[in-house]
Amino acid sequence: MFTKPSKYAIKAICLLVDRSSETHKLLVKDIARETGVPSPFLSKILQTLSRRGFISSHKGRHGGFYLSADQREVLLLDIILELEGKDHFQHCIMNFENCNLDHPCPVHELIAPAKVAFRKSLEGIRLKDLG
Amino acid sequence: MFTKPSKYAIKAICLLVDRSSETHKLLVKDIARETGVPSPFLSKILQTLSRRGFISSHKGRHGGFYLSADQREVLLLDIILELEGKDHFQHCIMNFENCNLDHPCPVHELIAPAKVAFRKSLEGIRLKDLG
DNA sequence: TCATAAAAAGATTAAAATATCTTTTTATCT
DNA sequence: AGATAAAAAGATATTTTAATCTTTTTATGA
Numbered sequence: 200m201f202t203k204p205s206k207y208a209i210k211a212i213c214l215l216v217d218r219s220s221e222t223h224k225l226l227v228k229d230i231a232r233e234t235g236v237p238s239p240f241l242s243k244i245l246q247t248l249s250r251r252g253f254i255s256s257h258k259g260r261h262g263g264f265y266l267s268a269d270q271r272e273v274l275l276l277d278i279i280l281e282l283e284g285k286d287h288f289q290h291c292i293m294n295f296e297n298c299n300l301d302h303p304c305p306v307h308e309l310i311a312p313a314k315v316a317f318r319k320s321l322e323g324i325r326l327k328d329l330g
Numbered sequence: 331m332f333t334k335p336s337k338y339a340i341k342a343i344c345l346l347v348d349r350s351s352e353t354h355k356l357l358v359k360d361i362a363r364e365t366g367v368p369s370p371f372l373s374k375i376l377q378t379l380s381r382r383g384f385i386s387s388h389k390g391r392h393g394g395f396y397l398s399a400d401q402r403e404v405l406l407l408d409i410i411l412e413l414e415g416k417d418h419f420q421h422c423i424m425n426f427e428n429c430n431l432d433h434p435c436p437v438h439e440l441i442a443p444a445k446v447a448f449r450k451s452l453e454g455i456r457l458k459d460l461g
Numbered sequence: 462t463c464a465t466a467a468a469a470a471g472a473t474t475a476a477a478a479t480a481t482c483t484t485t486t487t488a489t490c491t
Numbered sequence: 492a493g494a495t496a497a498a499a500a501g502a503t504a505t506t507t508t509a510a511t512c513t514t515t516t517t518a519t520g521a
């Protein structure tokens with residue numbers, strides 16, 4: 200369905216929603232331990248999201264990752280698009296390369312309704328909903 | 331969504347539905363050329379499906395792959411399960427390892443309806459429908 | 462202002478998925 | 492029977508993804 204970075208990100212964000220704030224940041228190694236995600240890999244993923252402003256981080260003592268009030272309103276879809284590639288949902292749900300409405304792939308019409316439903320589900324989820 | 335073997339299999343099966351029969355078999359290399367799938371890799375995939383009886387093959391001169399009348403009734407879902415693993419749809423749609431109804435993952439309820447819809451779509455498709 | 466604790470960044474390694482190459486088996490035609 | 496054409500099977504190589512290791516930067520507290 201999704202690659203590991205997306206799945207790991209969701210797990211980490213769940214903790215951030217529940218337990219982080221501007222005054223209480225979480226360390227990568229603690230998130231890694233609790234979620235079972237390899238720490239250096241998780242670090243990379245969170246750095247990416249932080250760079251894009253989807254989550255916050257601070258270096259140095261008492262540093263760590265956290266979510267601001269604004270960031271709790273971020274759409275889960277945007278996290279997924281960042282980690283899977285912007286065009287992830289442009290594709291046919293089967294991932295056929297050259298499938299579009301003009302040249303639908305053999306299973307397009309058979310599956311299209313499910314695809315729409317899936318994307319719609321994701322669009323409705325904000326980070327705060329993962330708490 | 332799916333791995334390449336599944337996607338390649340679907341493309342190949344489309345051709346088999348349209349153009350193969352007990353008396354007219356298709357060569358791997360011809361299917362490969364038309365679908366753009368690497369030939370030796372496609373060969374592996376078709377061999378797997380043939381071993382399981384989802385498609386037919388014959389060695390030797392005038393050999394090749396084809397679909398019998400019975401095989402045209404095979405469910406696409408069974409092809410996918412063979413290539414992706416039997417438990418592919420047991421999992422949470424996010425692929426979280428330990429997600430089930432008792433211990434749902436954070437996004438489970440938010441996504442579950444889309445998952446049901448997707449599997450249902452696949453269940454309704456027979457190989458003959460890909461023609 | 463120095464030591465330290467944290468993320469950030471870069472480089473490297475490992476594992477999994479994808480693709481190719483080589484050899485073997487088998488059916489068919491001459 | 493022998494030659495040939497095809498799939499089957501096995502071994503190897505390449506690419507991509509995942510994971511780790513090392514160094515750098517930066518904020519904080521003593």
